Amino acid sequence: MTEILTDAGTPQRAGSTTETARALRSRLRFRPHPADVAAVAFFVCLAVFVLVRQWKHLGTGYLIRSGQDQTMWEWFFAVAARSVVRLENPLSSDLQNYPLGVNLMGNTAMFGISIPLAPVTLLFGPGVTFTLALTLGLSGTAIAWYWVFSRHVVASRFAAAVGGVVCGFAPALISHSNGHPNFVALFLLPFIALGVIRLGSGARPVRDGIVLGLLIAYQILLGEEPLLIYALAFVVFGLAFAATRPRAAAVSVRKSVKGFAIAGGVALSLAALPLWWQFFGPDSYRALEHGPVGNDTEAFTGFPTSSLAGAPGSAEFSMNATEENAYFGWPLLILLTLSGLWLWRMPLARAATVTVAAMGVLSLGSSLTVGGTDTGIPLPWKFVSHLPLLESVLESRFAMGCLPAAALLLALGTDRALASARAGERTTTLLWIGWLAVALIPLAPTPLAVVQRDTAPDFFAEGTWKQYVTDGSVVTVPLPSPENARMLRWQTEQDLAFPIAGGYFVGPAGSEAKGKYGPDDRPTALLLKSVQNSGEVPDIDEQTRNQALADLRFWNADVLVLPHTRNDRVLRETVRLLIGEPATPVDGVWVWDVRALTPESG
Template sequence: MISIALCRTAWLHPGTSYVGNIADPQESMWFLEWTPFSVSHAHSPWTSDFMNYPHGLNLMWNTFTPLAALVIWPITATLGVVVAYNVLITLAFASAAWCAWLALRYLRMSPGASFAGGLLYGFSPYMIGQAGGHLHLVLAFFPPLLLLCVYETVIRQRHSPVLLGLLLGLLCVAEFFTSEELLLDGVVAAVCSVAILALFARDAVASRLPYVARVIGSAVVTSAVLLAWPLSVQFFGPERPIGVNHPKNTYVADLLSFVLPTQNQLIAPSAAVAHANGFSGNPAETTAYLGIPLIILLGFAVWRYWRTRLVRVTSLTALLMAVFAMGSRLHVDGRTTSIPLPWAAVVRLPLLSDALPVRFMVYFYLLAAVLVAVCVSRLSASGARDARASMVAAAAVTVALLPLLPHVPLPASTVTLPQFFSSSRDVSQIPVESTVLTAPFPYRDIVAVSSLVWQAQSGMRYKIVGGYWIGPDPPHTVTPQLERVLTDLGSTGVDETTPALLPALRLELRAACIRTIVVTPGPYAAREADLFARLLNRAPAHELDVLVWWNVNV
């Protein structure tokens, strides 16, 4: 019910509205359609030339979620990609909270304590922020299940190590096909926690190490066998990005972000929000807010139960995750200082250069949920003898979590869906797997990116030039001048096309094998149509609410 309340604005019109307010959700909708389409049409699921034709893209470097796409396939096929996306976002909160509850119950926390910890994790500022645009990061079922597996591997050791390693390997494979970054961050968090545990239990390392080694070996073999193909495409396949995909030390936790609420919180003074808006990154990544009451509660739990090994390991690992989240240089109130942080050394390790530090906060919130659950469980146990202790525990948790209450409902956006693309009769006139040029041109603009949803809604009937993806920079394209002209025209309405430029634009249309051109409704549709009429020397056909040039032959 909490998940539905958060997403209720999108559910008022689930076929055209979606949770979020940036372009990334529309890219995710394209991925939700691509995976089942590639499977049913015998295309490679890891690469595609249906976007950025003819060069295509390497999906392994993009945020596609093939596991979720296959699970949600029946809804995508019947109700469309927008509805499927909203279903996944809504379920993500509930599934994350439930997995955290499951892990805490496994750690023998009381039902009430597990419920409180599940709420903290499943509806944390990390989850609320990332729900604004990053489906692959809000599907956060993996961290709690990883905690469960690591605890069983290192502490309890009750099951066959080969079987446990197989299950751990399958879990990692599932997360690989959901979010490679959360998997990589999880490996870092697990290594840190096990290393810290080894420091506190040095006498037990020798006896437990063989079991741990067998589990890890089995997990590595399982993962290597199942991931050999996609990994080979990722690191040796076409259209790989060169260099770092995101600016360094930008998407980090500001020192003040731990105590200043953002626009995502229900209780957020305007002055605090103004400061938070000045932090580096963007609102979807400003996810480190804890609030002073929760910080006090966590500090009390660590002080009161420090002798418990679980608390020692959990608190130190959580502290390390928070430090990692702050990046390689300390940020204070939006300013980058010269103070170096440990991430400056870690980021030099392979693959970690592409990880965004602030996303370690998902593991911090999970570990914070463990500390809160320990505190509530212990105080509740005391409450069996003293009713006041239970009341104190309930009040402390309520006060600590109250500042984290999200602003309900979450922001929602509307995707423009012309009737032409939603009509199977009309869109079926486009030749199968031919190349279509749509205007506005799809290039990193929240309006123009809607063309990805149109293509997905058509069942991937056609290919497009342009798109929204991660790849080589500058991107490989056969239509650079046409893209520049259409992008400027779609954003400013200014047509700078001279008669001398028309022959070059015609050559680019021919190089891209454009068969159909579609101009959709918009503020500059008349000017876009005029440009194509001059290029093709003929008028368009009126098809429902769009203008179409069929059988383009330059």
């Protein structure tokens, strides 16, 4: 007699139509576990709490520690929404760095977020999209890891929630929430890892391969660098786990070949065009060199800025406020060490321990630095940093590869500690929970700092620019740059109605087309930047004037605009000498109408 196993695990006769229908209705009915609801609600509330000041001041608030990154990302979201409405190619834009343009695929413009949220951008503005992307990124990443841990790793949902909160709200993700949504929206990564593991069973290679390929392709449109970092961490984890069971690992590898081939084919077929555009398309670049930016060892023992135990300046060894990639704090490091020893006999815990150690060492860079002092001791990164793809990665970010493994250790430890309580060994449970609190509470995130953003000059805010722009570009003095990208915000507020020279992006520079933040500067752009820094009017000869005219024609400039800025009087006199005409004050800025000098723009 054929039997169907119901959710309760009791056998049932197939001939009983009524009971079969009841079983199907029971399976289709959505009945979330109260613990799941509590975990999801907690993660969402915590994400909103982290960004509460930004939510309170939508449209006017600016994450002060983002530098110019929030402006850049809002510009990305606005351009993506514009491309959807106009049915334009979203992979490229000439609205900044005019006329050369920007390769947006090479700038991690997060099409996986910017395109689906285009209606939000169009209705409420890119500032809302930026804040929503960060909120969904934090909470979604925590929820995703909680789901995988609770369904596939541990029995206790509380233990799974501990793992979720570490993956979704670790210091690195809170730090990147200031301005890097691509390093916050990591919610696909746990499912990619799960998909790789499922391929090892060989049970459903076609279905599992297609699903994994779709996930990888979508993650490429969310962020390639996090995918690379977490993939490397998973390789380390897989090798460490396979070392405990080499025969079983070899069998799994053989079974997964077909599924991996399908996954690779699906991912490449969907992402081939964006990837080609990124690496070989217009305005593509070879590699982005950052110089040595490995973690100091004290970056692991210290506390992050936006945490209960942190304060401004506490993360002194970070590259900047958005790159606090380690900062686990010494209590958590001790707990992870003890957890690795306590759970060493468990293959999962052993692999996780090895992964935390390996990715941590890799994040230290080419040589060991302790307390700001380079010891000169070579480290593994020195020997792999030149490899393709890796050469563009900030090595300090490899510390983020520690997070899933650290979360796994804490989830396994919490699960065992709670099991000990059920077995009557309450001392172990109390010790674990107590030290877990000591390790995690100091790292609890605090709301990110927000300031009021500057308003645009009336020249832009009131639309006066329309009287000076025909089909050419707006050139600000000095040109927009990674140090001052406010012009991108003013342009966005005017619905991207005109292009600008210069900007904040990554693009090719020099004959070798190596990556550079900002444009490949023209001589006049460099001159204006130098004048602002020096505060002195330089000697302007005929050759310099001719070069300025050539640059204005290259930019197809309609108007030069000097907003209020540092050393603006000196800049105004310098431009007067360059083009032979004084500036006109118009609605809060100084203006030079140069359409007569650049007839090509008319």
